[in-house]
Amino acid sequence: MKYGVISDIHGNCEALERVLGFLNQEKVERIINCGDIVGYGPRPNECVRKVKNCTEMRSVLGNHDFAVLGMAKLSRFNAAAADSLQWSRQKMVADNIKFLNTLEKIDTESGFLFLHGSPRSPLDEYILGETHAKANFERFKNFLCFAGHTHVPACFRRDSKGNVGSLRLSPGRPVELEEDCRYIFNAGSVGQPRDGDPRACCLIYNTQNRKVQLYRFRYDIEKVQGLMRRQKLADFLIARLARGI
Numbered sequence: 001m002k003y004g005v006i007s008d009i010h011g012n013c014e015a016l017e018r019v020l021g022f023l024n025q026e027k028v029e030r031i032i033n034c035g036d037i038v039g040y041g042p043r044p045n046e047c048v049r050k051v052k053n054c055t056e057m058r059s060v061l062g063n064h065d066f067a068v069l070g071m072a073k074l075s076r077f078n079a080a081a082a083d084s085l086q087w088s089r090q091k092m093v094a095d096n097i098k099f100l101n102t103l104e105k106i107d108t109e110s111g112f113l114f115l116h117g118s119p120r121s122p123l124d125e126y127i128l129g130e131t132h133a134k135a136n137f138e139r140f141k142n143f144l145c146f147a148g149h150t151h152v153p154a155c156f157r158r159d160s161k162g163n164v165g166s167l168r169l170s171p172g173r174p175v176e177l178e179e180d181c182r183y184i185f186n187a188g189s190v191g192q193p194r195d196g197d198p199r200a201c202c203l204i205y206n207t208q209n210r211k212v213q214l215y216r217f218r219y220d221i222e223k224v225q226g227l228m229r230r231q232k233l234a235d236f237l238i239a240r241l242a243r244g245i
């Protein structure tokens with residue numbers, strides 16, 4: 001079985017189309033979406049529609065999705081994020097709100113775990129390093145967990161003795177899953193990567209050869225920036241897309 005793993009689309013339809021085109025070409029059978037379909041980007045409705053219409057995709061709720069549903073206080077976000085959330089909330093059509101409302105915070109149906117933030121705080125915690133990863137390995141039993149939220153692709157491994165370390169995750173260098181280890185992967189971000197590389201991210205998890213690989217894609221960033229300008233979204237959000245920060 002081949003899974004595509006994506007996260008943090010953030011209303012960026014151009015990046016999403018690019019990634020879905022690749023996953024389709026790779027003939028993945030399932031797509032796992034770790035949340036934050038909306039927020040920041042200029043096309044929240046189109047992105048929700050694409051996710052909703054993709055029958056092979058399973059999604060969980062992200063903190064921005066939660067906020068657009070009116071369930072989180074906007075004061076918890078920085079000013080630019082709060083503005084974009086308010087704008088997204090006004091734009092969302094009823095059908096798409098209804099869809100976001102169906103999403104769960106954690107999904108374990110495929111035998112592994114996937115969620116937006118972390119196992120101990122599915123919407124809000126950032127797994128930023130080995131200390132966070134170690135604490136979170138205690139909070140779930142599955143051998144594998146996929147998350148997003150940081151917008152930075154990452155891989156943490158816990159060996160049978162309980163040692164936790166991070167592994168390099170870069171395009172062309174698949175991580176081979178060892179039998180007696182457990183893993184937390186971060187799928188990075190489709191629509192707003194923050195690791196200094198502006199290219200859209202996704203992972204492919206192949207259960208047959210037990211490999212997880214990161215892929216990056218160029219897409220038309222200037223087009224997205226133009227749409228954001230037209231909607232008068234914050235300059236900082238527009239600029240960061242091209243810099244990958």
Ligand code: ZN
Pocket residue numbers: 008010036062064149151
């Ligand atoms: Zn996000």
